[in-house]
Amino acid sequence: MEIEINNNSPEPVYEQIERQIVKAVCLQQLVPGDSLPPIRQLANDLELNHNTVAKAYKLLESQRVIHTAGRKGTFIQPDALANIKLYQQQQATYQLKTLAASFQSRGMTHHEINQLLSDCANGYQE
């Protein structure tokens, strides 16, 4: 399984790494127990500073997608998929709340906000 980073992308490199590993877990290209390369190996291969890869790994660890067992290495957590969905739900909830609050501050009613979000969700599905 390979990952690819784009140095010219506006998305920070560590987020690209995190996003692709999360996607690989969701697609079951990486399953619980699979080991990830050491930070230095991945940093060398991607021609990055090792702190950048370390940041990506830290982010994944905070989301409980991976866990580092010291010298034994870094592994995909047993419940990584569930933790990803939980984290994504938390992120989505937070972003929607922030959005709703900003619409409210502009004078929109609860009903209008609900209708707008529902229309957007239906439009996206189509």
Next chain:
Amino acid sequence: MTDWIIYAVMLLQIPILLIFAASTHGKIMLSVFVNKNPQWLADHPEFDQPKRYYKWMMAGCYTIAVASLAATIQWVWLQPAPQYRVALLILPLAALMVVFHGFAFAAFKNIYKKIPSKGTVKASLGHRKLFSYVPAPLVWLGFTLNAVVLGIYVWAMFNEVVTTRIALSRIGGLSVLLLICLFMFKMELQRKTNLMEEIFGSNARKLGLYSIVGAVYLGVAVGVLRIAGDIYQLKPLTEIQVFALFSFGLQVYMVIFGLMPKTRRLIANYDKLFAT
């Protein structure tokens, strides 16, 4: 007869190791660095660091070669000094290591780091482990045998079978070799897939790791010879013969490696890029 063979090895190491091997490996290393982004290099012909650094490295190597040749003529023929023969074999190689590693460090900082990465870079998420490439028992046996050699010298030192000075020099030398081997294992596993794969194919990393395992067993072989000489006063090979054998083996390897078609192709590409 043996003396002439040793002198031949001593003289041949000047053109083979100090000139040919240094030049080949210097160009290969620079090829690896510039392969980071060949398009950027093509767009920036003013970036001539690779050419300059290579010239400085070779200037250092020629200096060592001339000094080595002069010293060899002086101490072998004009004013024979047998006590310097080991130094004549080892010191030029040691000096070459210093020059080459200094060049590698400076080139990495001022060439590799200065060249921007390509737009997209791919990497495998596979975890490269030592025992995926070389059998674990082979590695463990090598280190165990070295530990036995070290243990024998510690025993010999405390039981006054050998002097403390000799024991410590043997223990120190072998320990340094083992530490270097451990470090090289890590480096070889973690290095990016590079032009060595173009020369040796997908087995390049495996070959590199097996070479390091070879160095571990070389430590055992030298340790056994040292024990035979220091403790049992048996000297199947004199010290100078051991070092001459080592130099000879290295020269043979460097010639074979340097003349391999894929190596020549890599060198030709480099010469085309940085033609003087």
